[in-house]
Amino acid sequence: MRNNRQPYRGRQEEPYKVNQKIRAREVRVVGEHVEGGNALMATDKAIRLAQENDLDLVEISPNVDPPVCKILDYAKFKYEQKKKQKEIKANAAKVVLKEIRFGPNTDDHDFNFKVKHAINFLKEGAKVKAYVHFVGRTIVFKERGEMLLLKFAQALEEYGAVEQLPKMEGKRMNIFVAPKAGKK
Numbered sequence: 258m259r260n261n262r263q264p265y266r267g268r269q270e271e272p273y274k275v276n277q278k279i280r281a282r283e284v285r286v287v288g289e290h291v292e293g294g295n296a297l298m299a300t301d302k303a304i305r306l307a308q309e310n311d312l313d314l315v316e317i318s319p320n321v322d323p324p325v326c327k328i329l330d331y332a333k334f335k336y337e338q339k340k341k342q343k344e345i346k347a348n349a350a351k352v353v354l355k356e357i358r359f360g361p362n363t364d365d366h367d368f369n370f371k372v373k374h375a376i377n378f379l380k381e382g383a384k385v386k387a388y389v390h391f392v393g394r395t396i397v398f399k400e401r402g403e404m405l406l407l408k409f410a411q412a413l414e415e416y417g418a419v420e421q422l423p424k425m426e427g428k429r430m431n432i433f434v435a436p437k438a439g440k441k
Contacts, residue, residue, distance in 0.1 A: 273315050273317070276313055279300055279324070283300065284314075284326045285325045286298055286303050286328060306328065307328045312331075313329065314326050315334060352383075353383035354385075356387075359371065361395045362401070363405060376416050379417045379434065379436040380416065384420075384436070386434075390429050403423045416436065417436050
């Protein structure tokens with residue numbers, strides 16, 4: 258026996274009720290195919306009106322009494338909805354997190370080299386996670402690691418804002434820098 262909640266393979270349940278699937282006796286029909294743009298009528302009459310125009314009756318707002326329906330080409334409507342969803346998804350901000358690793362005894366040249374990389378990452382709109390990794394006995398230099406990360410944040414203050422101050426997590430001390438909105 259099949260689980261009732263899962264649709265069959267590949268098929269999705271329709272998000273809107275169309276034509277004969279509309280169960281209400283009376284519906285409010287809106288749109289350009291109705292005189293005055295808005296009319297209350299029996300469901301079967303509304304379906305007939307839609308079929309006369311070679312279109313479908315689609316239930317737009319099922320939770321109101323009576324349900325609101327629109328006469329339109331359902332295939333075209335679904336296509337437009339899918340297109341809108343795709344566009345919304347494409348415009349959603351994708352956050353990229355770049356990591357930069359330091360040791361507690363990082364030299365000035367290496368530090369400056371990594372700052373340049375961080376500036377480029379921030380200009381591209383990515384967040385930067387910088388961390389000092391303490392290996393073995395270097396854990397006694399926690400203050401040095403914290404100073405290094407604060408110096409790093411200070412070097413980047415023109416390009417990004419510190420989201421989280423240096424924080425120790427296991428053998429790593431992390432700091433997060435997010436790009437400033439105006440800089441890109």
